[in-house]
Amino acid sequence: MTPIVSVFAASPDGGRGLARDMAVRWALIEAGVAHDLRPLSFAELKTPEHKARQPFGQIPTYETDGQTLFESGAIVLHIAEAHDGLLPADPAARARAIAWMFAAVSTLEPVIVEREVAVLVEGDRPWTPERLPLIAARLKARLADLADALGDKPWLEDDFSAADILMICALRRPAAMLLMPEFPALAAYVARGEARPAFLRAFADQKARWQADQARRA
Template identity: 50%
Template sequence: MKPVITAFDWVPPFAQGQVRDLRVRWALEEVGQSYDVRYLAQGAHKGPEHRALQPFGQVPTYEEGDLVLFESGAIVFHIAERFKGLLPPERDGRSRAVEWMFAALNSVEPPIMDHAIATIFEAGEPWSKARLPSVNARIDERLGELSRRLGDRDWLDGEFTAGDLLMVAVVRILEGDALLDPYPNLIAYVARGTARPAFRRALAAQIAGFTGEPPARFKEWAEKHKQAQGETA
């Protein structure tokens, strides 16, 4: 039985290639496991049918027989344990890979998402511009710490693992942003991760799934965001 994941059938252009089902698709591609996708229109993810699978009304979810999971990190962990290819065979190596999975989601991603909130989702709020310097400082601190630990290695702990998968997925949110410029080893790290054939297949599959129509409220939001960007330029 193939796993079934949920994904959106439409997101704004800036979010394409970033929705978290990509992380699950990538993990499945790395381990060579085929899967099916159930696409949701914008708004359907907040309905009772989807909330029965995902109480917070988000994507992705993962269904494998009677098992239903939510949260992309938990799903990637399950895939890494269920199939070979994303965790080292020895106990200590597996524990270090899991450590980096948690670090990606708990230490590195939160300030990066704060940046997205301040510059995209709530860019029109009066506090967003004033908050950016402190948000950027926290991102720089985390990137500096990660850069020093990675050093000149290709991956965080020897071979590519689920820890690298999630860390690359998180850091690539800043791909092309000046915040990454001081850290050429992280830029190269992201480039190595996104050059993997499994990532390229996962990304192509996600992009191909965006066939739906934007909701009417998006046009209003887009106009407000455009105005806010003009005011802060």
């Protein structure tokens, strides 16, 4: 069976490739795995049918023979373990790359999303002006530590890996990109990832889908 990835039928990101399916598509293209898409509306995300795939009614999901996975980090790990080239062969280096995958989704992404929520969802609340600097300080501290760990290496481990896919997708979110002028090594790291042919293809695919949806609505 050709794997199926669930994606937004009309992504609210305006074709910027910020939704979590981007990491899955990028990993699949890096691994040379052909796949189909299951475009879903917001209403379809919350149906029992989709919640059977994704308990929280979100994208992405990944369907292969007899198995449906959710959580972009888990899906990318599954793809990386099933195909060559996205994780180091050496067991110790592989374990470190997997640790970086967890760091991307559980240490970096939450502080990035926290800032987005504070601005987009709680922007008009009385506590927001006091809270924003605290959130910004936490995010800056995380980015500074990441920049230190990356140093002048091109990728998190010796070679490009699934960890870079998840980390770069987290860093591409606007709340982190706003701070990139303060972290030129991280900005260059994101640009290196975005220049990979697999990223460019995944990006072009999602943008074409978004543009087609816009044309349909016009």
